[in-house]
Amino acid sequence: MIQAQDYYAAKAMLDWQIELGATEAIGETPVNRYEAPAPVRPRPVAAEAPPEVAAEPQVDAVAVARAAADAAPDLESLRAAIEAFDLCDLKRGARSTVFADGRAQARVMVIGEAPGRDEDQQGKPFVGRAGQLLDKMFAAIGMGRDAPDPGAAIYITNVLPWRPPQNRDPKPEEVAMMLPFVERHVALVNPDVLVLMGNHSCMALLGRKGITRLRGNWVQALDRPTLPMFHPAYLLRNPVAKREAWHDLLMLQDRLRKPA
Numbered sequence: 001m002i003q004a005q006d007y008y009a010a011k012a013m014l015d016w017q018i019e020l021g022a023t024e025a026i027g028e029t030p031v032n033r034y035e036a037p038a039p040v041r042p043r044p045v046a047a048e049a050p051p052e053v054a055a056e057p058q059v060d061a062v063a064v065a066r067a068a069a070d071a072a073p074d075l076e077s078l079r080a081a082i083e084a085f086d087l088c089d090l091k092r093g094a095r096s097t098v099f100a101d102g103r104a105q106a107r108v109m110v111i112g113e114a115p116g117r118d119e120d121q122q123g124k125p126f127v128g129r130a131g132q133l134l135d136k137m138f139a140a141i142g143m144g145r146d147a148p149d150p151g152a153a154i155y156i157t158n159v160l161p162w163r164p165p166q167n168r169d170p171k172p173e174e175v176a177m178m179l180p181f182v183e184r185h186v187a188l189v190n191p192d193v194l195v196l197m198g199n200h201s202c203m204a205l206l207g208r209k210g211i212t213r214l215r216g217n218w219v220q221a222l223d224r225p226t227l228p229m230f231h232p233a234y235l236l237r238n239p240v241a242k243r244e245a246w247h248d249l250l251m252l253q254d255r256l257r258k259p260a
């Protein structure tokens, strides 16, 4: 039984607490009201699933190039096929597509590396300083790109039809994707012999470099006799190597004099 005194004492205590601001009955767990309020967290939004992006189909640039090159029935179609080929990034930075120069009936087809600044500007292979030296070299054995006689004419192209930025070395994947066009180019011109100027052309067509060893030796490439030579740009930097280049030109002349 509650004593009247207990009742009044308890009520006085409750009144006192209400006066202090207590408005709720004490809960089961203590509340520390001095504690900093918990930060209001944004309600987690259900993470949206990323939109379904269709995986880009992988394009086989070499296969596309091969199909385009093989479909070209003549040199003009091949030029158009190269101009329409969009998978090589070099094209975007180049001013011109440098296809070829000289006589397509020539017995000798010269394959260089890639256009430089002058070639990019003029749209023709080997027209800068290296090209002028190349012309002098062939003129020394009575040959040239304008010679009316196919026996004295040369036809000139490059492994890459677009100038690499800052004339950097061609990348293997650039060479690989343009090689089908070079192969078709050679098949359409059908020269008696190929001359490969420098390491990059040798790497592209022979799968080998080391021009110092390769030069001056006949090898086979694309089913025809092929002579690797020092690149004329190398000869401009190393004039003493012109002696070897002269030797190689005489080898070429000798070969052309022999019956095919």
Ligand code: URA
Pocket (backbone or CB within 6 Å): 112, 113, 114, 115, 116, 119, 124, 125, 126, 127, 128, 130, 131, 158, 197, 233
């Ligand atoms: N060097 C090359 O290999 N080709 C050119 O057309 C010009 C410079």
